[in-house]
Amino acid sequence: MSSEKSHTDEQTHFRTCNLCEAMCGIVIKHDGKKVLSIKGDKDDPFSKGYICPKATALQDLHEDSDRLRHPVERTANGWKEISWADALDKVAAGIQSVQKNTVKMPSVFI
Numbered sequence: 001m002s003s004e005k006s007h008t009d010e011q012t013h014f015r016t017c018n019l020c021e022a023m024c025g026i027v028i029k030h031d032g033k034k035v036l037s038i039k040g041d042k043d044d045p046f047s048k049g050y051i052c053p054k055a056t057a058l059q060d061l062h063e064d065s066d067r068l069r070h071p072v073e074r075t076a077n078g079w080k081e082i083s084w085a086d087a088l089d090k091v092a093a094g095i096q097s098v099q100k101n102t103v104k105m106p107s108v109f110i
């Protein structure tokens, strides 16, 4: 991963689209939290600049007001925001429970 900083607050990040197994290289330009563009990375050795429409929709996902920004846990009184450390501990405990064949599904979403 690399980043370039311009004379404004605009920055360019070279990343990988994680929406499917193709893992296309993408170039994200942003100014602070504002996404300016998402394009294919022509220098990516596999995708060579190709992206499908889902990659440009990453901006919509990023800016969706309903997007989870913190882990939440289901409680008797509804969803409760929890810390990342608590969420990861609960997920790890859930996985260990499954591995021990005493299935207890975690009620945490991250």
Ligand code: SF4
Residues within 6 Å of the ligand: 017, 018, 019, 020, 021, 022, 023, 024, 050, 051, 052, 053, 054, 055
């Ligand atoms: S750009 Fe499209 S094809 Fe490429 S990884 Fe993302 S979702 Fe998959």
